[in-house]
Amino acid sequence: MAQGTQGKGAATPTLWDRTRQLAAQEILQTALRLFTQQGYEETTIAQIAREAGVSQRTLFRYFGTKEDLIGGSEERFVTLLTETVREQPVDADAWEALRAAFKAALSLHATPEEALERFRLVHHTDSLRAAYLGKRVRCQEELLPLLEARLAASGTNRGQARAIVATAFACFDAATATWLDGNGQGDILDLYDQGLAAVRS
Amino acid sequence: MAQGTQGKGAATPTLWDRTRQLAAQEILQTALRLFTQQGYEETTIAQIAREAGVSQRTLFRYFGTKEDLIGGSEERFVTLLTETVREQPVDADAWEALRAAFKAALSLHATPEEALERFRLVHHTDSLRAAYLGKRVRCQEELLPLLEARLAASGTNRGQARAIVATAFACFDAATATWLDGNGQGDILDLYDQGLAAVRS
DNA sequence: GCCCGAGTGGCAGTGACTGCCAAGACTCCT
DNA sequence: AGGAGTCTTGGCAGTCACTGCCACTCGGGC
Numbered sequence: 490m491a492q493g494t495q496g497k498g499a500a501t502p503t504l505w506d507r508t509r510q511l512a513a514q515e516i517l518q519t520a521l522r523l524f525t526q527q528g529y530e531e532t533t534i535a536q537i538a539r540e541a542g543v544s545q546r547t548l549f550r551y552f553g554t555k556e557d558l559i560g561g562s563e564e565r566f567v568t569l570l571t572e573t574v575r576e577q578p579v580d581a582d583a584w585e586a587l588r589a590a591f592k593a594a595l596s597l598h599a600t601p602e603e604a605l606e607r608f609r610l611v612h613h614t615d616s617l618r619a620a621y622l623g624k625r626v627r628c629q630e631e632l633l634p635l636l637e638a639r640l641a642a643s644g645t646n647r648g649q650a651r652a653i654v655a656t657a658f659a660c661f662d663a664a665t666a667t668w669l670d671g672n673g674q675g676d677i678l679d680l681y682d683q684g685l686a687a688v689r690s
Numbered sequence: 691m692a693q694g695t696q697g698k699g700a701a702t703p704t705l706w707d708r709t710r711q712l713a714a715q716e717i718l719q720t721a722l723r724l725f726t727q728q729g730y731e732e733t734t735i736a737q738i739a740r741e742a743g744v745s746q747r748t749l750f751r752y753f754g755t756k757e758d759l760i761g762g763s764e765e766r767f768v769t770l771l772t773e774t775v776r777e778q779p780v781d782a783d784a785w786e787a788l789r790a791a792f793k794a795a796l797s798l799h800a801t802p803e804e805a806l807e808r809f810r811l812v813h814h815t816d817s818l819r820a821a822y823l824g825k826r827v828r829c830q831e832e833l834l835p836l837l838e839a840r841l842a843a844s845g846t847n848r849g850q851a852r853a854i855v856a857t858a859f860a861c862f863d864a865a866t867a868t869w870l871d872g873n874g875q876g877d878i879l880d881l882y883d884q885g886l887a888a889v890r891s
Numbered sequence: 892g893c894c895c896g897a898g899t900g901g902c903a904g905t906g907a908c909t910g911c912c913a914a915g916a917c918t919c920c921t
Numbered sequence: 922a923g924g925a926g927t928c929t930t931g932g933c934a935g936t937c938a939c940t941g942c943c944a945c946t947c948g949g950g951c
Contacts, residue, residue: 534938545938546940549938555939
């Protein structure tokens with residue numbers, strides 16, 4: 490499905506898929522525009538489809554749910570985090586690895602302004618926030634086995650590893666919330682460090 | 691709406707409201723039974739209403755959403771947590787206050803078996819888990835101002851307070867997940883303590 | 892020219908949820 | 922007791938996200 494016809498490799502962007510890419514882009518932009526203009530709940534799939542020039546049916550083939558129109562497919566997010574963690578040097582502990590992963594995740598956003606707008610939208614829409622949190626815990630579960638390896642040495646058990654991962658994500662969310670409170674002032678990663686410092690006495 | 695006609699006080703359970711109570715109870719039990727029997731997604735509102743002997747419309751008047759049929763209204767939960775935090779002695783720090791609140795929350799479940807079943811259901815159903823997480827962050831936001839008072843003394847700023855609250859809840863969730871992994875072995879609060887200990891070095 | 896496979900659109904259907912209106916149940920007042 | 926006013930309930934129709942099905946179209950290989 491994600492692959493081209495033969496999946497020959499990297500050498501076949503197929504000229505077909507390029508059109509698909511473009512259509513997806515168009516839908517995404519239209520959706521984001523309408524969401525920020527009139528709010529998430531107030532925007533219907535029908536409207537997005539109409540303004541993007543595709544049928545509802547096609548829109549749902551590109552993006553499985555309305556929530557997927559914000560923040561993109563979670564796959565990309567998850568793989569970025571797991572890859573980053575995997576790439577960390579072996580002598581880096583779990584906390585450092587997680588921090589690096591968050592840093593990488595933040596770099597996904599084109600500009601701070603765009604990130605601010607998107608975060609605000611997610612944060613202020615109950616259903617979107619719930620969906621985001623769901624993705625987040627799925628992320629945590631993916632990351633857990635990777636980090637357990639780094640923690641096993643120091644006699645940390647599975648439950649404790651889970652608590653550590655959960656805490657890192659919680660502090661990241663807290664940092665994001667605080668950053669939103671201040672209308673994008675300062676650096677999220679700094680806020681994360683401050684929060685974690687307070688937690689760890 | 692929640693109050694009787696005149697709201698005369700505690701002496702008027704109105705005999706009317708008692709019927710309401712009973713109906714709500716009936717619906718709740720029916721829903722929980724069907725959910726555990728055939729799964730959450732596979733159970734329709736129509737079926738619950740039919741088997742509970744009320745109309746769909748009435749069911750939605752008692753419980754605003756399908757998710758509310760599990761874990762009850764978040765109000766009760768939130769007030770229990772906030773009340774407990776407020777009741778903590780002034781010399782208790784934020785961590786102790788939060789721990790006490792979690793302990794109180796756990797005591798809401800009739801039996802560990804019932805809690806296990808319910809947790810499993812929520813944990814294994816994406817939409818339910820998302821809804822739970824949404825309620826959870828709303829809880830955190832309610833608790834934040836209460837705990838800020840206890841933290842202000844030690845030079846903790848707002849962002850850090852948020853991180854601390856978020857961490858406590860994250861560790862509580864992690865403890866619950868671990869408890870579920872072990873099919874209800876051990877005590878959730880113990881697991882919470884262990885997780886938090888690992889986090890705080 | 893013909894077929895083939897993939898992408899698309901339309902249509903009907905499901906399920907959660909809401910607004911509206913009429914009928915019944917209970918309370919209060921006279 | 923009788924009637925007015927209020928609260929609760931049920932049914933109905935409608936909205937919206939989402940899915941399955943089928944027919945159409947488009948580009949490429951024979």
